[in-house]
Amino acid sequence: MGDGTSRRVEEWSFRQGRMVASHRNVPEEVPIAFSYGGSTHAVMMATPADLVDFAYGFSLAEEIIVTPEEIVAVEPIEAGAGIDVQITLKDAKAEALTARRRRMAGPVGCGLCGIESIEQAARQVARVKESAHRLTPEMVAEAARLLGDGQQLNRETRAVHGAGFYRPGKGLLTIREDVGRHNALDKLVGAVLRAGVRPQEGAVVVTSRLSVEMVQKTAFLGCPILIAISAPTALAIETADAAGISLIGIARGDEFEVFTRPDRVTTGEASDVA
Template identity: 65%
Template structure:
């Protein structure tokens, strides 16, 4: 299935005191529905690219499945205004999901639905404290630099997020882009899982801020290091600390800040910690 990921528009631009029309590329954003066993589960606004990776990554990071082998088929169906990703699960997993849906069904205002949603939002994060990965100062700088150089959609539009998987000595295994930062990371997780690369072998690097969901998804992948060009939230720092994850943020050229578990980084001045 081929869908345009960007289109050309001609906004009226005011530059240097002159009004003119300048062609500009803008990213496409469409509703992407995830359906399991024929029943709709969620709808995300996303860039219509790398959708099989998206399906695998979303299914695992959202706890719908525990392993890629639990998916027996993925079909992309064009809808009038978006795309429906039909995911077929193996029998036992599909039945477990159906039972879970039935147990969650209840009258509006039952009181439990909101609590369940809160518990899901702050769910226990995967433990990555045993991940043995060593990164140098140059690795951090190189990972972000490579990611910046590997985003064709961002170069054209300046309006999408990127996520990459950096392996020391090898570079970037994969890069995925999307209008949504969570979507970009889900697509990346799917790509790494489909490549059968252990999440513990590298670091996740993203162009967005670090929220708790980004930490949760990286931990589910098995990555012990998460790198970002922007800042983390307090809950992201607490969650990474509890998970044993090294959180590196605010990477600007040669400079960056390490918020949790600096032992995985070999720097010139370890005494600073």
């Protein structure tokens, strides 16, 4: 076993026409339950690290909380093959979540819960607050490079995603990693919330493709710029445009593509932006 985030296993590598016995570090993946007031709300398969950050980010993305102060306590507890993250909310939030559960559980068999799930997946998010902060092309490249360089677990395993918060002039303030791209971003959101960092003053950068959930989570954080090394989906572009987020994809080396709000990337040449 490793430090709880990875494990060393035997493998057989095929190299130069020969099969050779070897070893490799692989990431741990365990069930993580999020329980509010003693009731399990969701179970995620995730890397068992930064679980307090994960709880805050997940709670914000699920619209269970609006501010970090609405969580009173977070306690991860070993539970057989997984971990039960027990979250205590302020009374008003706990009562609102209980009422929400009753609404979802009430109309059994009518199909309403399925409709609610679909609406939740495709939900629109509020526009992020405008910010005077801009990135240069060099900053975009730096953010992507620093995230790759800073992924310690991925260097060991080559099997996890990363999410970081970049601030011009200060580099990457925080990095979080997980086997799931959504989990890595939830952990990052929680870390930024708990640190009291102003999300309007930087950019979220991720190693994954830009699915709509990644845009939604960035919007809930209130960050106006999202950078990824891969391309976005059509729905991600629509959602980012509606939320006022600059969506930057395929950031590799010194090249990238901007899909929404190109005004936040400044090159000093007005003709660059159509």
